[in-house]
Amino acid sequence: MFSAFVNCFKVRELRNRVFVTLTLLFVARVGVSIPLPGLDPLPLKNFMMSKAAAAGGGIMGLYNMFTGGALLKGAVFGLGIMPYISASIIMQLLGAISPALARIQQEGEPGRQRISQYTRYLTVLICLIQGCLLIMALANYPDKIFYGFNANEFGDIIIGSGAPFLITSTIFLTAGTLILMWIGERISQIGIGNGISLLIAAGILSSMPSAIVQAIRMFNAPLGAIGAFGPWHGALMVFLLFSVVAFMISVTQADRKIPVQYVSRIVGRKMYGGQSSYLPLKINYSGVMPVIFASAILLFPQQIFAYIGAASGIKFFQSAAVVLTHGSTVYYALYGLLILCFSYFWVAMMFRPVQIADDLKKNGGYIPGIKPGDATAKFLDFIMTRLTLAGAVFLTAIALLPDLLYFSFGMPYSIALFFGGTGTLIAVGVVLETMRQIEGHLLQKNYDGFLKKIKTRSNSRVPRSMILTDDFRNLKVLCIILVALFLFGIIIWFVS
Secondary structure (H helix, E strand, O other), X not given: OXXXXXXXXXXXXXXXXXXXXXXXXXXXXXXXXXXXXXXXXXXXXXXXXXXXXXXXXXXXXXXXXXXXXXXOOOEOOOOOOHHHHHHHHHHHHHHHHOHXXXXXXOOOHHHHHHHHHHHHHHHHXXXXXXXXXXXHHHHHOHHXXXXXXXXXXXXXXXXXXXXXXXXXXXXXHHHHXXXXXXXXXXXXXXXXXXXXXXXXXXXXXXXXXXXXHHHHHHHOOOOOOOOOOOHHHHHHHHHHXXXXXXXXXXXXXXXXXXXXXXXXXXXXXXXXXXXXXXXXXXXXXXXXXXXXXXXXXXXXXXXXXXXXXXXXXXXXXXXXXXXXXXXXXXXXXXXXXXXHHHHHHHHHHXXXXXXXXXXXXXXXXXXXXXXXXXXXXXXXHHHXXXXXXXXXXXXXXXXXXXXXXXXXXXXXXXHHHHHOHHHHHHHHHHHHHHHHHHHHHHHHOOOOOOOOOOOOOOXXXXXXXXXXXXXXXXXXXXXXXXXXXXXXXXXXXXXX
């Protein structure tokens, strides 16, 4: 494992990609700590540290997970990357029901670029709506957004006032989301891993140090105090954490192997085929996407209802926002149903049994006991339907585990988030996907990877002119400046 990390920095192309990815993630984390002009983050910080925050810990934990703490800090990245994900979901759903968008999607790369451009436009519209409603709600009814917040006790969040402040703050929040969207796209293009997923995972993992500190305080509490845990509880928590992560990895990597037999055929003087293979069908084919989609779909109307209810004072929207927060029966029912629906929706979008059956038939392959053609397509669709149901049940169980620990066993929600749930599932899936991409780059250069060991020596050297593209040259100065600022910040932190 350690040799694989060392090998990552031996391949110049991979080293540049990792360096660019870490630099852009650093920029994204810097934006989380830059407050909006005219907004005081100190009242929210004091509110988070108080006992009143425990009452709204669930929804604040959900916000912290997707924005990396930016919303509770009143930062320019306060909306996070969720508007872009919501726009992507809307465009995918419209592509399934709109013939015009479906034709654009079938145009190949030009169609994909047009869909991406439409998604960006829709992201701007969602950001303008959410940003405007968020500022109005924080100015007029902050206790409706952060339950338990009292302006007389903690102070006013919004210092500025008037239409100019509302317009500028909305522009700043929109620009913050667009910067995150650009960072995610650049990571996917010239970095390593999926940029949008890495931004979400970075926001999730950023709360790990505070969760560790809170866990230490929880175990150092006097015996008999509320929230005190003993050594046996600690051992059980560690065992549960490793068990849940191992179970996630096992199910994420598990697949069902469908045997495939190829008939022998002679082309010229050579014989092709006549060998056995298998078709891997993953149990969790859709990965973490159904959980992200379900959370985004529930988070979007909940935010809209909460903002409208806080800004207007209408009880209907306030009640609707409370019903759609986790802890209610309606939320869990809708959450599980959306995970199931999006699991089948993702499989229907990505898995093509008819195309797979046609490709097998063209290459002289068949599944033993199943006729080629339509019968093979129906068989694969039947198998995938059953596997998708098992994967959806697994996703639902993992997603609801933190709430079980929080409501039934009294574990703080910031700690329970790392024992399953959307956050841990996304983090594990993103780490595995990133490791697979790094694995592919290492194996191309004949280096030992993370998942496989190939005892060969690297004898390939890539010229520097083939590696340093224009994108890397443009980011070289930015990377040097950001590294210098990072080192300067570390020195100042130690001095202070």
